[in-house]
Amino acid sequence: MNGIEWVVEAFGCSSQALRDPAALENLFRRMIAEMNLRPVEPAQWHQFPGTGGITGLCLLAESHIACHTFPEHGSLCLNLFCCLPRAEWDFESALRELFDAAAVSVRRLQRPYELKHELKLKQAAGD
Numbered sequence: 001m002n003g004i005e006w007v008v009e010a011f012g013c014s015s016q017a018l019r020d021p022a023a024l025e026n027l028f029r030r031m032i033a034e035m036n037l038r039p040v041e042p043a044q045w046h047q048f049p050g051t052g053g054i055t056g057l058c059l060l061a062e063s064h065i066a067c068h069t070f071p072e073h074g075s076l077c078l079n080l081f082c083c084l085p086r087a088e089w090d091f092e093s094a095l096r097e098l099f100d101a102a103a104v105s106v107r108r109l110q111r112p113y114e115l116k117h118e119l120k121l122k123q124a125a126g127d
Contacts, residue, residue, distance in 0.1 A: 003063070003111040004085050008078040010095040012102025018069035018076060019052035021045055023098050028058055028065055031080065035089050037062055062086075076101070081111070 017023045028043050043058035043065075051072045058065040063081040070076070076099060078091070092104040 002085070002113060003081060003083045005079065005081040005109045005111050006089075006091065007107045007109065008080075008091045008095070009105045010076040010078070010099055010101035010103070011074060011105075013069075013074045013076055013095075013099040015071040015074055017099045018071040018074070019047075019054065021047065021054060024054055024056050024067060024069070027067070027078075027094060027098055028056065030094060031065060031089065032058070032060075035080075035082075035086055037065075037082070 024045070025043065031037065032039060038061040040059045040061055043056055046055045047053070048055075051070070053071055054067070054069045056065075056067040060082075062083050064079075066079045068077045076095065078095075088108075091106050092101075095101040095104050
């Protein structure tokens with residue numbers, strides 16, 4: 001058995017959108033609704049003085065969603081970990097729509113819970 005983690009970076013984003021708590025709340029709401037995630041508590045947010053960058057965290061029954069924005073660099077870093085496999089979600093379209101991202105990188109990682117599973121993955125990859 002394994003979980004799935006998505007590590008997502010968006011570049012060339014609107015600095016105004018990256019400073020907007022409502023835009024990030026909308027992103028989290030969409031992910032939660034469309035992926036059938038189960039928040040344990042409402043998301044927590046911190047906006048930094050000066051740059052206006054925002055850090056957000058939502059604790060899920062499945063694990064967590066975390067986000068960090070860097071308006072001064074036009075970038076957003078997003079992480080979603082689910083303890084059970086989930087269908088893919090279109091991170092790229094959502095980030096282009098909500099933050100006007102010019103480029104989006106999505107890495108999907110399997111997170112095995114047992115050493116024997118990890119060994120099987122290495123053998124399959126030829127390591």
